[in-house]
Amino acid sequence: MSDQPAAPTSVALLPQHPADGFTADPLGVLQEGHRRHGPVFRMPVDGVDTVLVGTWAGLGELFAAERGRLDVLNTPLVHDLFGRALFNLTADGHGEARRRLRPALSGRALPGYVPSLLDVIGPATEQWALHGTADLHGQVRELTGAMSARVLLGITPGETDAAQFAAAFEEFVAATGAPPGPARYADRRYWAGRSARRELHALFARRAAQLCGDAAGGSALAGLVAAFADAPHEAGPLADHLLALLIAARETTASLLIWCLVELAGNRQDAEYAAAEARTVAADPDRLVARDALPALRSVLAETLRLHAPNLLSIRKAVCPFTLAGHRIEAGTRVAYSPSAGHFDPEAFLRPGQFRPGRFLSGQASASRLWAFGGGAHACLGRPLAELMVLAVMAAALQRGIPHLPAGPPARISFRPAKAPIDPLPFALESLS
Numbered sequence: 275m276s277d278q279p280a281a282p283t284s285v286a287l288l289p290q291h292p293a294d295g296f297t298a299d300p301l302g303v304l305q306e307g308h309r310r311h312g313p314v315f316r317m318p319v320d321g322v323d324t325v326l327v328g329t330w331a332g333l334g335e336l337f338a339a340e341r342g343r344l345d346v347l348n349t350p351l352v353h354d355l356f357g358r359a360l361f362n363l364t365a366d367g368h369g370e371a372r373r374r375l376r377p378a379l380s381g382r383a384l385p386g387y388v389p390s391l392l393d394v395i396g397p398a399t400e401q402w403a404l405h406g407t408a409d410l411h412g413q414v415r416e417l418t419g420a421m422s423a424r425v426l427l428g429i430t431p432g433e434t435d436a437a438q439f440a441a442a443f444e445e446f447v448a449a450t451g452a453p454p455g456p457a458r459y460a461d462r463r464y465w466a467g468r469s470a471r472r473e474l475h476a477l478f479a480r481r482a483a484q485l486c487g488d489a490a491g492g493s494a495l496a497g498l499v500a501a502f503a504d505a506p507h508e509a510g511p512l513a514d515h516l517l518a519l520l521i522a523a524r525e526t527t528a529s530l531l532i533w534c535l536v537e538l539a540g541n542r543q544d545a546e547y548a549a550a551e552a553r554t555v556a557a558d559p560d561r562l563v564a565r566d567a568l569p570a571l572r573s574v575l576a577e578t579l580r581l582h583a584p585n586l587l588s589i590r591k592a593v594c595p596f597t598l599a600g601h602r603i604e605a606g607t608r609v610a611y612s613p614s615a616g617h618f619d620p621e622a623f624l625r626p627g628q629f630r631p632g633r634f635l636s637g638q639a640s641a642s643r644l645w646a647f648g649g650g651a652h653a654c655l656g657r658p659l660a661e662l663m664v665l666a667v668m669a670a671a672l673q674r675g676i677p678h679l680p681a682g683p684p685a686r687i688s689f690r691p692a693k694a695p696i697d698p699l700p701f702a703l704e705s706l707s
């Protein structure tokens with residue numbers, strides 16, 4: 275035996291896994307691929323040959339190797355619509371933009387957002403308690419949009435800008451469904467989206483100009499405007515970043531919220547523990563941002579992230595050759611990772627298919643083993659805010675009743691853009707008394 279590390283094998287020699295059944299059960303196919311072949315294998319994704327990376331070890335190695343070797347693979351459509359938004363930037367510009375965005379989305383900024391979030395959440399959860407809803411997904415997406423508009427732009431639900439923002443943002447989101455390549459120019463949604471983008475940029479500029487001190491109290495906008503006032507050109511314009519934040523927050527946060535509520539509906543005892551904690555939030559809302567507070571609610575959040583990570587795949591392109599798990603990846607190779615392909619590893623999570631939030635309370639499992647927010651150079655910047663929004667909605671809902679699904683859990687699920695029920699999902703809050 276030699277002490278020399280083995281020479282990397284070419285990517286062409288990577289084990290090839292069949293993509294059969296990927297649309298209906300993508301996670302099952304990815305898990306089976308990793309079970310058979312280890313952290314790295316090849317598989318066509320959307321008809322394109324792709325190197326799939328998963329498992330705890332595989333993702334750790336990927337994120338360590340990423341900087342300077344892998345770029346986010348965004349289509350010409352995404353570049354047109356999002357301009358120089360964070361996920362379209364590379365190298366120093368990307369790092370600079372992250373440094374400037376982060377403070378307003380985390381840490382000491384968060385307590386300032388709690389009252390405004392609770393103002394937005396109250397009427398929606400009250401409605402669920404009084405009348406229920408026939409379409410939880412639709413309502414949660416609307417609520418997520420309203421929370422993001424409130425925190426990121428300072429727009430309150432009743433004001434004139436709320437309707438204008440919602441309409442323009444819908445047009446913009448619709449444009450992301452246009453063909454990714456040259457055929458986009460023949461698609462009406464593309465041109466409507468470009469026009470919505472201009473309208474949204476004008477709205478952002480107007481909101482920013484109206485700020486005096488933190489006039490839009492309880493919003494990140496003042497902090498973001500200050501952070502980008504002297505930003506170098508390479509950091510990209512704040513208007514592009516704001517649209518990126520709004521889009522990144524939308525389907526993902528709504529997805530996590532839906533699955534938290536679905537799991538609470540199916541696990542009565544966990545819901546009752548969490549409800550007892552939720553009542554303490556009514557007296558002291560700052561518990562929502564205290565790291566060590568609300569262990570039961572936080573364990574429900576962690577277990578839901580484990581079982582229902584919103585994002586299925588994140589895609590990169592190698593910009594130079596490098597070695598990953600003993601394989602040489604050539605420049606130009608498409609590489610994708612699944613945040614949750616390691617979430618079902620029985621060595622890290624005993625009985626991985628079961629909803630058992632207690633595993634995070636007893637120290638049997640650690641939330642640091644979850645990759646639902648990605649990792650490495652492009653790790654989610656909105657994680658603290660997303661967790662705050664989801665905890666706040668869960669707490670407000672549980673103060674009013676125990677989640678109930680009159681027609682049972684979702685039967686059909688789609689996995690992209692984020693994991694969500696396909697059919698309308700009736701939902702209600704049942705009074706505890």
Ligand code: HEM
Pocket residue numbers: 346360361372379518519520522523524526527530583584585588589613645646647648649651652653654655656657659660
């Ligand atoms: C439950 C909710 C969320 C989940 C599961 C989630 C997940 C993720 C993941 C997996 C990535 C990495 C993508 C990649 O590797 O290409 C990411 C990136 C990102 N997320 Fe989130 N996200 C959530 C909510 C949010 C929110 C609320 C915001 C903003 C307010 C946000 C802003 C971003 C941004 C800006 C990036 C790109 C970072 C970069 O390219 O440097 N996310 N998110």
